Amino acid sequence: MQKTKKKTRFGKTSKRRKKEQKKQEKTLTGTISFNFRGKGFISAPDFAKEFEVNPDDTFTALPGDEVEFVPLKNGKAKVIKVLNRKTEKIVGVARKHGKHFILIPEDKRIPTDFLILNPPENLQDNAVIVAKISWDSTQEYPTATTEEILGRVGAHDTIMRAILYSHEFEDKFPPQVKKEAKTIQEKFHANFFSKDKRKDLTDTLTVTIDPKNAQDFDDAISLQKTETGYKLGVHIADVTFFVKPHSALDKEARKRATSVYLVDRTIPMLPEELSNDVCSLVPNEERFAFSVLFNLTSEGEIVDFEITESVIKSDKRLTYTQAQEIINSPNTDELSVMLKEALKLAEKLKEKRNKKGALQFSSREVEIELDKNGKPISIKKKEVLPTMEMIEEFMLLANRVVAEWSSSAFPSDLLIYRIHETPDEQKIIELKQFVRALGYDALDNVKSRITNKDLARLLLQVKNTPHQELIEQTLLRSLAKAVYSHKNVGHFSLGFPFYTHFTSPIRRYPDIMVHRIIKSRLQNKKIAKDELASYIKLAQHSTKREIEAMRAERDSIAQKQTEYMAEHIGEVFEGTITGVTERGIFVAEQQTMAEGFIPIKDLPGFYSFNDKKLKLENKKGVGFSLGDKIKIRCKQVDVASRKITWQFAQ
Helix, strand or coil, rough: CCCCCCCCCCCCCCEEEEEEEEHCCCCEEEEEEECCCCCEEEECCCCCCCEEEEEHHHCCCCCCCCEEEECCCHHEEEEEEEECCCCCEEEEEEEEEEEEEEEEECCCCCCCCCCEECCCCCCCCCEEEEEEECCCCCCCCCEEEEEEEEEECCCHHHHHHHHHHHHCCCCCCCHHHHHHHHHHHHHHHHCCCCCCEEEEEECCCEEEEEECCCCCCCCEEEECCCEEEEEEEEEEEHHHHCCCCCHHHHHHHHCCCCEEEECCCCEEECCHHHHHHHHHEEEECCCEEEEEEEEEEECCEEEEEEEEEEEEEEEEEEEEHHHHHHHCCCCHHHHHHHHHHHHHHHHHHHHHHHCCCCCCCCCCCCEEECCCCCCCCEECCCCCCCCCCCCHHHHHHHHHHHHHHHHHHHHCCCEEEEECCCCHHHHHHHHHHHHHCCCCCCCCCCCCCCCCCHHHHHHHHHHHCCHHHHHHHHHHHCCCEEEEEECCCCCCCEECCCCCCCCCCCCHHHHHHHHHHHHHCCCCCCCCCHHHHHHHHHHHHHHHHHHHHHHHHHHHHHHHHHHHHCCCCCCCCEEEEEEECCCCEEEEECCCEEEEEHHHHHHCCEEECCCCCCCCEEECCCCCCCCCCEEEEEEEEEECCEEEEEEEEE
């Protein structure tokens, strides 16, 4: 949260714009975004590059709005009208301003403050609130109306709830949704639902393997060794049996589209009655599942498979660590043998993927330990265990096979794919120049359109070198984002021509759509045309909500990283340069991955920015480059804005 009032644009809706609008014949529409300096950027259909908008030319636009604009010279633009508001509610801090309250948005990209109308009697200075906003060209000031008071500035729970609301996620379910979930829960435990038509797999040794803090278990595995190889079962919670189209539960799940994972809490897509109970594959309880049963050779080649509705009973709930300890043990009981064979099979599957050019990146995730008050007491890099990769391989296999089966058996019918497009050609040209400047030749002979095998070769060449992290991050910036779509273009980074999301329906709405489509085809039934048509838009919506969920998670992590560093002012750490600009360098502390900034004026000596090498260098070419390891001192921390300022420490 911000401590000081930002410069506001109250009253900036001048008549000059209307005159300019009449003078200009050519107008376009697009979506506007903002950086933290108030500068806007408009993306418009049929234009590869964004239009830049100066702060005084953004009219009354806010981040994400659909706007009408006039193109100017030098790739710039001027907003003349807001066509559609993306956001009606925002989160911010209420500050007393004379006789009035002013709302300062938590999202620092929002370029104005708001006058709070009719503030409630219990509203206090420095309270964090959710407010409904209004701002059009007829208003003298942008205004806000208080919807909910979240708490006081700086309180842990207030901050986490503010992060959720700022990304348009709610931590409470509507009464009708809760009622519907409760009714299903009661009926399920009263054995109201028949399991007669399902394949009975309850006698098959089955386990769930998840993070230690997982609350919902939407996937389980089973494995038997056979004379010719393996019989692998990937069992997924059958959410669609309980969540019917157009029900209150379904409408809410569509709206949320995903579960959200903050450092201290999970905000589920479905109420806990379903996500933690009825649908969750909890141990020692019969649960409805949607299973993919594989017959595989000892080398991991698929002989045949079956997709079927089933009923299972998980024999054990394991964490990744517990499963790894069992695998590492000398035990030879049934569970131990199963897990050891499962790891062998997963390694075969991974080896096959790698040969086809799957891109393998090192993890940058962190684990944060909080005390009872939400204060961070430990932050460290998350260890990647073989059991994590094992489960990932089995889920990848199921997702791929389901997509391949549906696309081959029903080639003209709709499916929701998880796609990852081939990288932009210009970005790859820049990447080739960059890695060549660092001395790596893996891409030198790439003349035509780049393939995933080309990039996999680069990642292999830089593995365990000083530039590994730098090149991995640069490559990631060069790649497109994976999205949901009804149009299949394959998954570039995985190297799969067909891929979907089938394995997490408790926490992802696209998986629910895929389950419904696959079930309808197995049962030779038709999904209503209007329902199928809605899936195309829901795929786009799900992508947007997934991005917001990831941003919310990153915000919660950044919050705790800054809180942690606020307790270590003056201490020296090891860091890695993650960004270089003409203003200075961004550095991530190696243990906590907390990122901060060193202004160029605080660096020893005089430097200029080399944009081709992404380097600050002196006249001799010596300086600071992406990926360099340096010592840093924690100079200043602004917890409210989640900003850390480092100092170069020799």
